[in-house]
């Protein structure tokens with residue numbers, strides 16, 4: 001007669017020796033296969049992460065990038081600037097910067113104090129200290145027509161000096177149109193790098209890292225071409241370097 005097992009007693013049910021041996025064998029065969037499957041699975045949402053030194057950037061595990069900070073991230077398909085706060089005037093009180101369509105507006109003292117000229121079609125904005133002088137500014141990427149009516153992509157730095165908002169540095173038209181920009185310290189030296197998602201040929205894009213050299217930016221690193229979007233710099237916290245996070249469209 002076979003005794004009926006009591007409820008919750010299943011773990012102690014007698015198992016024939018041959019069945020136990022067979023179970024161990026099957027488990028030992030399956031475990032490596034399961035591990036290899038997990039290790040070989042593409043990262044969720046095709047997130048790509050890069051970490052940088054002062055010389056170059058290299059791919060890193062997607063977990064390094066963690067979750068992107070909410071305030072810098074838009075709700076659309078790309079992580080383009082929506083709004084943010086930064087002290088631009090140097091009085092310790094932050095101004096509000098908002099992108100409204102293809103315009104950018106600065107609000108301070110309860111009202112609008114500056115907006116982009118009407119012929120600037122703003123593509124993206126980054127707030128920070130792009131020219132490494134200790135003051136906060138806007139790094140604007142916009143398109144405007146040249147004197148032949150051709151739309152050109154430009155990076156500009158706009159800040160507040162001597163009582164007024166003005167262009168502090170106006171980059172000439174770039175060869176590879178800019179899609180997204182971001183600023184943060186990528187190598188932990190206390191100086192922010194400019195990260196740009198730009199066109200790379202007709203159908204591809206590249207992630208590029210630029211360093212301020214006193215009167216402009218010099219290219220430090222360029223990724224392999226790919227279908228990238230949603231550029232976000234993930235802060236390392238406590239003075240640690242930030243990581244570059246992009247999404248690769250399949």
Ligand SMILES: [Ca+2]
Pocket residue numbers: 086087088089090091092093094095
């Ligand atoms: Ca201020």
Ligand SMILES: [Ca+2]
Pocket residue numbers: 128129130131132133134135136137
């Ligand atoms: Ca500055």
Ligand SMILES: [Ca+2]
Pocket residue numbers: 184185186187188189190191192193
């Ligand atoms: Ca740096």
